[in-house]
Amino acid sequence: MKPPRTGPPTIRDVALAAGVSVGTVSKALNQTGALSPDTRQRIIALADTMNFRANAMAKSLQSGLSGTIGLISNDSFGRFTMPIMQGLDQVLAPLGIGVLMANATDDPQAEAAHVRHLMAKQVDGLIVTARRADRRATAHLAGLGVPVIHVFARGAPQDLTFLPDDRGGAVLAVQHLVDIGRRRIAHVTGPADFEAVRLRAEGYAQTLAAANLPPQTPLHGPWSESWGRAAVAQLAQTAPFPDAIFCGNDQIARGAADALRDLGRDVPHDVALVGFDNWHVMALAARPPLTSVDMGLSDLGAEAGRAMARMIAGDTLSGTVLLPCRLVPRASTAHQE
Amino acid sequence: MKPPRTGPPTIRDVALAAGVSVGTVSKALNQTGALSPDTRQRIIALADTMNFRANAMAKSLQSGLSGTIGLISNDSFGRFTMPIMQGLDQVLAPLGIGVLMANATDDPQAEAAHVRHLMAKQVDGLIVTARRADRRATAHLAGLGVPVIHVFARGAPQDLTFLPDDRGGAVLAVQHLVDIGRRRIAHVTGPADFEAVRLRAEGYAQTLAAANLPPQTPLHGPWSESWGRAAVAQLAQTAPFPDAIFCGNDQIARGAADALRDLGRDVPHDVALVGFDNWHVMALAARPPLTSVDMGLSDLGAEAGRAMARMIAGDTLSGTVLLPCRLVPRASTAHQE
DNA sequence: CTGAAAGCGCTAACAA
């Protein structure tokens, strides 16, 4: 006398209950094969009342697809990763694809271990995100046998990469400053070895040139508020003082705003300010709230998700896709009467 | 003539190459069964050179365990979730357990959908994190058939919950202020409907009482910098002005620091400041850098991971575990000569 | 000490 089966109902239980074979149930539930409409309906209804859920592991073993992808990132604060993850999940969850996270560090050794762990879990694809210094080492990502997509940080050239259009974002920002009548527009930004920094500086220079305005040499420093403050102090020593500053990120912009207030310069009246990232905790808390460039990270994630789904289905995609940025105007560039 | 097998090597390939049976390979690789030491070694070595990785899906189907758990959170910025995730992954990855993420919102409907998605992926357990308003609705988490652990936010009473010791953290903070000689210690904090807010207020009151100092009614407001500034303005209207403020989080503390500077009050000389969260982007960027209470979120995650591993193995755990907070002293309470 | 065989839950030919 075998113990009365326990646990969730299997396809067998449904077949038994419906008085048909397992194969028939499978066909009914998957909308495949040729079945009389009413057996199909009957089985579907029955499965539903029995609360039957097909065992994902069995399906996976059968199909060779785990139905999960790996997301590997080295952005420990999650400031960039979370929005990307959100966009990703939003398109992948409805497709029945799950996202396995692995927090890597900058240690390539540890990162390789994470990749191994994810591969051992049989992920159907890998999304690689990173704080973006320049192109990162990706040796351990070669020949994995699954699609690899890079988001927000450039990866190996043969892989598909999604990036925000940094140059375009800078154009948006600087053109906005030009449009509100600013003429002496400075650029205070991050370390020069970031590709994004170079691209934004290009967008800055090119927009000024198009407007026949004098470009200024970008000021490079760390991505911090204190650098923003220091940069303003530096700017204050050389006349004429700018009437606008395009900042490389919101932290720098916020530091600049604080320093300008300490100097008695009004933002936006004396100096208009634009940041980058549209990081709400910074942009909204700053005094005044910062106009900023939004990189649309969740869109980036969503696009990567769609591409991943296609690649899992067999398409082969590669190259670099730039997604547009969006300007979010706030008080730091508000029109003055 | 069948096509020459492709794809990763299976246990069959190893068995063939080793000239033994599949069962033997399984035993060798899993350190189970009774095998002669040298066949075991030989097989292990061979599998290694063949770069054999046991198919996780087949193992899962066999064991009934997917080797993944779900992490569901509604903290869209990831500020609280990421450190928890990190601790979790740190203990779970070496155990071969992956973490599937689902970004819920506050919408219970959507959250239920996420839970269904995770359950469909056959997760072996569920970790629930949240921005913590009070005990959240958890109806959709009942009777899932897998262990559920709540981290950082209180869940259903029958589930295991890991929380930071908010009251203890507050005691640490206020005692520190007492120790550096402050006597008029105010408390500016978040909305009163957060359990954490109530607990911290209790710790505050109890520490003052123990030191024979006059307690002040906590000032409640949103978790924002602007509330920190507003609260200082409010405090400024009632003499005597405090010589220390214990703030409910780092954003409030930072707002307070800014407002105090605008008022010409020196921090820490005139007013010492302690924040909560030890959120680096706030605590370090503030002027001066903030002394803060660290909730040890990654420890919380690590503990939850260990507990989850035990529960998956069959242990049944429940109740609420409080983990200690840690005070991180910085310039905002620095000793003055 | 090792091999053979059953079976985890499901899908997909192929038969009936």
Place this chain on the structure above:
DNA sequence: TTGTTAGCGCTTTCAG
């Protein structure tokens, strides 16, 4: 239109 059967890759009795 439906049932039967052979696996997917692995573990685990049970024989030998």
